[in-house]
Amino acid sequence: MKNIILILISLFIFSSCNFSLGDKLRGKDNLIWNGNELRNQKKYEEAIVYYDKAINAYPNSPDGYRDKGLALEYSGKYEKAIESFNKAIPLDKSDPNVYLYKGRSLYSLEKYQEAIENFNKSIEVDPNPSGAYIYKGKSLYYLNKYQEAIENFDKIPEEERKFYNKYDNIYSYMGYSFYELNKYQEAIDNFNKAIEGGMKSAFIFYKKGMSLHFLRKYEEAIESFDEVLKIDNNFSDAYYGKGLSYFYKEEDNHAMENFNKTIELNPKHPRAYYFKGLLLEKSLLNEKAIENFNKAIDSDPEFSSPYYDKGRILFNLKRYDEAIVSLDKSIEIDPDEYSSYSLKGEILKMKGRERER
DSSP: OHHHHHHHHHHHHHHHHHHHHHHHHHHHHHHHHHHHHHHHTTOHHHHHHHHHHHHHHOTTOHHHHHHHHHHHHHTTOHHHHHHHHHHHGGGOTTOHHHHHHHHHHHHHTTOHHHHHHHHHHHHHHOSOOHHHHHHHHHHHHHTTOHHHHHHHHHTSOHHHHHHHHHHHOHHHHHHHHHHHTTOHHHHHHHHHHHHHTTOOOHHHHHHHHHHHHHTTOHHHHHHHHHHHHHHOTTOHHHHHHHHHHHHHTTOHHHHHHHHHHHHHHOTTOHHHHHHHHHHHHHTTOHHHHHHHHHHHHHHOTTOOHHHHHHHHHHHHTTOHHHHHHHHHHHHHHOTTOHHHHHHHHHHHHHHHHHHHO
């Protein structure tokens, strides 16, 4: 009888312990669940109240710190989010998501190298995390490491790329990276995929238009710039792109119209002034051409082309000393510009002949 009583007491104690442990788990999970529900409703401050309760009650659990960090990230409080993720990591170093979330906050703060270090840790724990490859690729793009960016995006399976493209612009960033590498057809292919997937931003159409322009597909480029202007009719570079394509098609009136519109929207656009100057020179309006080259120079003093073309017109007007000053500036900015040396040499020869007379 005594043994039976002892067994019953033991069972009671054991069941009480189990109840206590289960109650604790339910308590933590309930607090986290309530916080997540509020976070999903974008009620971030209210969600944080629940996460703080979970943290206070269960300070050795990473869940509260991790999910609080997410709420802080979503509300744009990236520094505080990082602090919260830093508290979660020592409690569970095997969770790839915490490194991913911390990396995203660093990415949002434009701390791209630190972000990459965290994405790498996420990849070490889970070799197939699409999110880490996406943000690592975008970080590499902003560090001007375009080939590495493409290699990271390529690690994401095509079907997942299509899915994530709606949220993270994967194809557009691949397109931007190819564009910067002067691989214009590959850029266009990716811009088209981005557009087909629903990413119809003015900037994507603009970069597609410039890619087409550099491939000398001027009519298609103009169509793409027109798509930009349907989305944003104050996008000054789209008018510049149209003007450039019309310029190379030798449709000077359309080119001038678009360069003028560019300047109207952006009075400090050096290249619009420069190409407008070239058009004015074609119309034998040399003084007006020089005025526009001067405006290009005022807008960007390190742009060498207007100095050369201004010097060339001054040479044709036999204003040799002024021409040399302009050509010297072109050479100073771009020491590899052969044309400026050649024209300056020609002027010096002519000045020498004049002195001999």
